[in-house]
Amino acid sequence: MKRRTLLMAGAGTAAAGAGVGWQLWRAPAGAGGPPLAEAELGFWQSSFTQPDGQTLALAPLLGQPLVLNFWATWCPPCVKEMPELDRFAKTFAARGGRVVGLAVDNPTAVRQYLAKAPVGYAIGLAGFDGTQLSRNLGNSTGALPFTALFDRRGAVVQRKLGETSFDELIAWAQKL
Secondary structure: OHHHHHHHHHHHHHHHHHHHHHHHHHOOOOOOOOOOOHHHHHHHOOEEEOOOOOEEEOHHHOOOOEEEEEEOOOOHHHHHHHHHHHHHHHHHHHOOOEEEEEEOOOHHHHHHHHHHOOOOOEEEEOHHHHHHHHHHOOOOOOOOOEEEEEOOOOOEEEEEEOOOOHHHHHHHHHOO
């Protein structure tokens, strides 16, 4: 059984990598900007379990703007900004963008929190390893909340440590 699980995980990782490669290959010539950094490439090859048990693969999201928010249930500013992110997600989706929240937290706490305060955007369970991922993407302190904006190429074009707002996110999106 373990061997089958490892084979399936390996196949999933290979498929995600192929998807990222395909997206980068088919990007229009002159799409602008330097090649993606190693941390950005690694991010797009990631996948996370969602609170409902489904898998959130990031490779299929490459090619559309993405706001990524690292949060935790025990972080007051994180919880405070979630309704703003949820409102922004609806507006951003109309422009072809996506919002993803990565919970740097215990899965049970995340499920319990979302049962009381659901959001309309995708949530992935990054666990405490999410702190290192946020650092790889430019969060030098590893503190929360941390939000990053990716352009259509998959490059981080904006970062913020600390609470964000609907108006600030709209201003970011307008620069894309």
